[in-house]
Amino acid sequence: MRNSIRVAAVVSALLVLSACGTKIQGGASSDVSSDPKAKPLVYWGKWAKGTPQATLFENVIADFTKETGVKVDVQWLGKAEEEQIKNAIATGEGPDFFDTAIDHTAEFRAAGALGDMSAVFKAKIPGENATIEEVLPKSVLQAISDDKGYGFVPHSVFSVGLWYDAARYPDFATTPPKTFRDFLTVAGKEKDAGRRPIALDGTVNSYNAFWLYQLLLSTAGPGALRQLAEDPAAWDRPDVKRAVTELESFVKAGLFQPDYMATKFPDAQNAWAAGDHTFNLNGTWLGSETASIRAQAVQARIISLPPVDASKSSAVTIGALGWGVNPKSKSQQAVSDFLAFAMQKKYIDRIATDADNIPSRSDSPAPEALTSIQESIRTATAVSLDFDGVATVAPKWFNDVFLPLDDKLIGGSIGAGKFLAEGKAQTAELGE
Amino acid sequence: MVADIGARPAARRGRVKAAGGALHGERRRLYLPLLLPALIAYLLFFVAPSIFGVVLSFAEWSGLGTEFSWVGIANYAELLSSRIFLSSFLNTVLLTLIVGVALFLIAVAAMVALRTARAGAFIRSAVFLPFMISPIAVGLAVSFLFNPKGMVNSVLGLAGLDALRQPWLGPELIFRVIMVGVVWSAAGFYVVLVMSAVDGIPPSLYEVARIEGASLIQQFRYVTLPLTRDMIAIAAALWAIAGIKTFEIIIAFVGTAGTPPLEARTLAVEQYLRVTGGRVGGMAQLGEAAAIGVVMTAITVALIVLSRRIQRRDRLEWS
Structure with a gap:
């Protein structure tokens, strides 16, 4: 009896130990x-x-x-x-x-x-x-x-770009809006006609941040976001302030769908695919993601977001x-x-x-x-790179400072001045 | 009717002593071989990882293959000075307390009403059902209900209550909606738990109480509550553990495409963000994640001890 118990104990221990040594995958290359x-x-x-x-x-x-x-x-x-x-x-x-x-x-x-x-x-x-x-x-x-x-x-x-319905704007492919302000005018006309032109799944904070990042690329060029993450003084740069102010004006124009900051993904992009809205700033993957539900009348196409200054073309996000x-x-x-x-x-x-x-x-x-x-x-x-690669090298700043502040800016709960002041202070606080 | 049984352990000790002799010796020899497999498994799979977690909280590390360096108490100092950590800490405590109170009130209502209700068993099963559903599914379902074009706003609109329509999933309201979802999901479990204790109370006690003119509330106060106090303490401890760890339902609310807003982050969510480095392939911060884990364990232990202290009295039993 005692021997059989000892044998059982040893076998159990071996089973436990052998489980610890289980390889993740056999046939290793080594x-x-x-x-x-x-x-x-x-x-x-x-x-x-x-x-x-x-x-x-x-x-x-x-x-x-x-x-x-x-x-x-x-x-x-x-x-x-x-x-x-x-x-x-x-x-x-x-x-x-x-x-x-x-x-x-x-x-x-x-x-x-x-x-x-x-x-x-x-x-x-x-x-x-x-x-x-x-x-x-x-x-x-x-x-x-x-x-x-x-x-x-x-x-x-x-890449990231402005998706639009080519059935409504057939000439965008050859003659897109020259500047971001021109795009605002186009979208504003749709709003005046009783339609909210832009879809945004506001519960996805990285989608919200596409707007500010693309504007930053246009005014300050690649690497600006990374500088914001690393140097509080970068928040005082005029080209950064320009991008933030452009976004503030854009938000105040009220072009997104109602309650966009509370819209559960993928409700807004599905509504865009159904033709309820005309524009969606998103990744090139949006076309394939929404292909199965897209309304027949909608001709989905993508262009780069028009630059803030017509003379200064933006870098391309890849x-x-x-x-x-x-x-x-x-x-x-x-x-x-x-x-x-x-x-x-x-x-x-x-x-x-x-x-x-x-x-x-x-x-x-x-x-x-x-x-x-x-x-x-x-x-x-x-x-x-997407967001200057900041999300990979400074994830804490990206997740805890930039995205929450950007949500507030694009959600309209703070303006450009507070965004810049808070961003500078929180970046300095994180770097201490 | 209800007796203090504080003296019973002495009787038990007497029985153990009486079981000595040859049989007792044989039992002692069997003890170690029988215990060993479970002990090894426990040490390997629970104690060792736990110790490693505590050790890791004093280091900076991003996973296998990356540099490991000791940082002392820097991770804890970083957490205590972090606005984000303190906000998620507060959210966790609020969620645990507010949802805990809501669950307690629901459990009390169940103990009063379901004991005598004709369809008590059915109602109990019905409220238990959400607990069987994955928190991910609950989170997803509830979040679509509260979408701007979801059922909640649609029903409010149909009822002519347009003024009550809200952006429920927006930063201002999302945490409250998540708490509603957690209550809906967890209530059934705690109702079933306390009702199992209520079921064990002899009906004769309630008959006597009724004959003596006790109302339903008085029956609860003088019969149900004293005899279910132990189970309520267990339920409180279980909720403290579950509340501090609230995670999946929040991720389901926010979805997998973004990171949860600060307003909805709990400690477990904050820990997840540090383990994964966020949603866009960020470098993991395993030292800080481990420090959050240690803090969560400390809070859980403190809440359990607190709930046991509040509930501590001599055990009662009917006789």
Whole structure:
């Protein structure tokens, strides 16, 4: 009896201990043999199975395996994959390559999950006399880089702009409003005719902040928001004050839908898609997000938000999704080969046709609704990351100072003067 | 009718002593092997992570692979001087107290009314139902009801009460609406909990009270309340724990596309923002998040001790 109890206790303890040692994912890349064909490449993706991106990448993998004999073991982990990837790479259990985005470059760098990508970008794309680096616009290459070089290989790019109904404004594509004030006049006419022209899901504070950030880009250029986060004195800059004052006037014009600050996402964007409102300042993803519910009469198109000064064009905000490479992977060459294979035009074109997003390659056409923004990205001389990348490097300031104050400004509960004074004081307080 | 049973533990000790001898020795030898697996699991999965959490609260760290550095009590000092932390702290305390009082009043009403109500069992099941639904679903459903074009404003409009239509989910009102959602979601659990204690009271006690002319309120005051005090204390402790941790329902209200406004942030939400670095891939601040966790645990313990002290009296039992 006593022996059997001892055995049971030991077995239980072993079970508990073995559970502690369970790997997040088997078949790690760290023990890949010198022959790349001996073990498959491991790819961790964020797409849900069956989504256009997952289907496209599965097609690419199948074609790559057929052509090279190298298998790729893909696992779709869902949206919160970043934490798993960082932890797995830190413990030597990570995939060979993985899905990432500009927003995550800083955290992946800090965790040692991104390495030197220069060799990958020099890889020749099969069947094309060009490298990965050569098929991407310079603006995109700039956006995906930090002080350590390229962060990842992008397949899709994003931006922020003014969505409008081309059925109501067919000439916007060729002759958009020259300035922000001109846009105000256009929107004001709709309001005078009894229609609230602009939709805003005010419970999403980052959507609210698109307005001020795009105005800041126009008056103060890229990096201004980052300066506001780092230096209280930046709040006194005249170009910052100009952007804030423009927004204050805009809010006072009452162009958003009623009770916009209390509108539960995605109610306002759905109302915009249904044709109840004409404009929505949002990401390039809005078109694909609302495609299934859009009224037939609505022709959704996007342009850059008109600049505050006609003579001073704004920098273009660029976001991107793509593939990062585990610096600890022992299959660097095979990963590089795969990424070059995946960057072929025939596959990247499908980012537009299958997923309704802007392809990263210069020569891959965007969906019709996004052509104007794609052209802005291609020709941009100045680029900015979403919110200057502040959300990733100074999250406390972004979440606790900027977004709450911006909500008050765009909600109309404070004016430009109080916004600037409070922003300066709170930034100084946070920096102490 | 109702007796003080404070002397009972001595009798129990006597019974334990009487069970000595060979059997007792055999039991003692079995004690450790039987305890060991559970003890190891407890130490590994509860005690060790808890200690790590406390240790982490004195450090700066963004997760595996990032630099770990000791900062002493800087995280706590940072929290105490942070306007945002103090605001979320106040929100948490307000939510726990206001919703706690509302839940107590609902539980009292249930103890008075449901005991004798003909459809008591049905009503109890009906009010318990929201507790079975995920807080995320409750938050989403309630938030769509309170949307500017949602059912609440629509009904008010149809009833001709346009003046009462409000931007419920706006910064000024959202926290109150969240509290309504929490009450609706949690009330059923506490009603069922206290009613289980009420069900254990012999009907004869109420019969005697009625014969002696006690009203429903007097029956509650002199029969129900003394005999359910222990359960009410347990319910208060459970609510203190749940209230301090209120999180999912707020996230559901705000949605996953933005960060909760300051007006709606609780300590758990603030901790979540520091663990994740916000919604746009920010760097995690795990040291501060751990410090918030330590503060939340301290508040929970303080509230539990307080509620036990308020309720502390000799245990009563009917005889």
